[in-house]
Amino acid sequence: MFFKSPFSAACLFAFCGMASAYTISGSVSDDQGNALSGVAVDLLKEGKTATTDAQGKFTIQEDEPDGISPASRKSVGYIGVSNGILSYSQSGASPVQVKIFNSLGNQVFGKTLQGSGSYDLGRAVKARGTYFAQVSVGSARQNFKFTTDGSNGGTFGMQADEAVLMKEAAQGEAIRFVADGFETLTVPLGTLDTTLNVKLEKAEEKFKFGYALGNKPTPSKGCGTTSKLQKVKSVENGDQFQIKVGSDTRDYFITLPKNYDNKKPHKVLFALHCYGSRGEDFVHHAADYDHPTPYYGQQVLDKNGDYIFVSLDAIGGLWTKGQGDHDFFAQTLTTLNENYCVDTSRVFITGFSFGAMFSYSLMQDMQSRVRAAATYAVADYNIWLPEGDNMKNLPIAWMNVHGVNDGRCDYNRAKNSALPRILKRNGKADANGDFTDASSEKPQEVSGNTGHVCYDFKNVDERFPVKWCSWPGDHQWTAHDTGNMGVGWNWESTWVPEEVHKFFEQF
16 A cells, blocks of 8 residues: 655654664652652563663663564554644545554544545644554554644644654553652553653651551541431531440431542541530530530631541440440441541540540550540549450550649649550650650649640650640639639630640641
8 A cells, every 4th residue: 555645844754764662761750859760660561670860760662673674564654744633645445543642551532534634633632742643544553653732723743753653552561660768659551652750759657556647648448438327317517326336326426527528538536525514515515614616626626627526425424334435436436437538547536524534545445546635634543444465555645634723633643643654655666666665754834823834745756745734723624824713714715726736737
């Protein structure tokens, strides 16, 4: 089959002289744009490798053997591209198949033409980039590469040295980038003639227990799905649900962010109520010194809708069911993970008084599921903990706010017993990844009748911080800097919610 060329030399190409079967090239950088040298680049199916140079560049190439005749290349003949117009001609009337692929080998356009004629590629490709066109006439096939600037005019560029004989990739072909200290990246390929400029993310350090500070979210099973939970009823600022725990039916409440996205892993905060309150009180309540805003003041600080808020309801208003209450928390968290998109590495708990006691027990039992706890007026009375081999001797990030004049949950007992018990497990990890004893360190404390002091312990592992906040108040979680309830008392000036929010956000 012979083709007559109607085009000028500037836009006319015969593809008989190409020598490269395929060339994959590109560059590798980190997430800051810095070139990475020494990266291992592997073309998996072809079994070819390369290593990036000092500029982060690499090339993997396969040349055609010498002596290949023009006929063996199945050249369609002369095909021209001028101002985005593909022109073709033939003496017969065979169908002309036109396919266009992007730089990763994904087909973005397909068209069957007839006989001889022309076609405006600008109608098929509008985005700026590099593309491959494959033109077949009968059993003959020709491939070439072109670029477009993405303008409405459809300006195309093509030069003779850019013409390539595109080699299709084997099914499942991929190129892999491996570098110490970075996450391995694998990119699927549909063609073996492409340019790739990739960025590698730094790998997260692995630990014997726990996560790195600022770790990537760990999506739950519920991400990308629609919740199947059936609510009991809607309440102000949330919905009420029930769950069977042993022989008990337990109530809990969920408040989703208004912009909830089932593909975005959300942090979770459990609010645990105090003696004489119910779970619903921390979903909505008339403002007072125990309930100034929902969920211990945390919901109003969630400006971007990053959190799912949950409140549990104790039977009879008291956390006295022991393992049953722990099971209630664990089963509710599992249900949440299965029905909503949760970041399972960022689950937090908070509570006041009796709720602080329950939080203190949970945080010594659920370290693998709870990232951090914030308590207000913790009492050194463990409601329930597993015993013997079931006791989890693991660290937990913890913040406690306590009035030094607390006559109900004794401040000194909390400082001298509850605090050292946590510090004993939270010391800096040794060479084996085991945590050391930091209980000898003592906190700085408030003195006088005004102000507060929040002390960050220095000898704990940075991934499991401990913060101890003291203030000259009594049994109250809305601590303020005007001293005890009485003259100048104003719970609305409490600094606690913002300090707790900052504590949780460091993870």
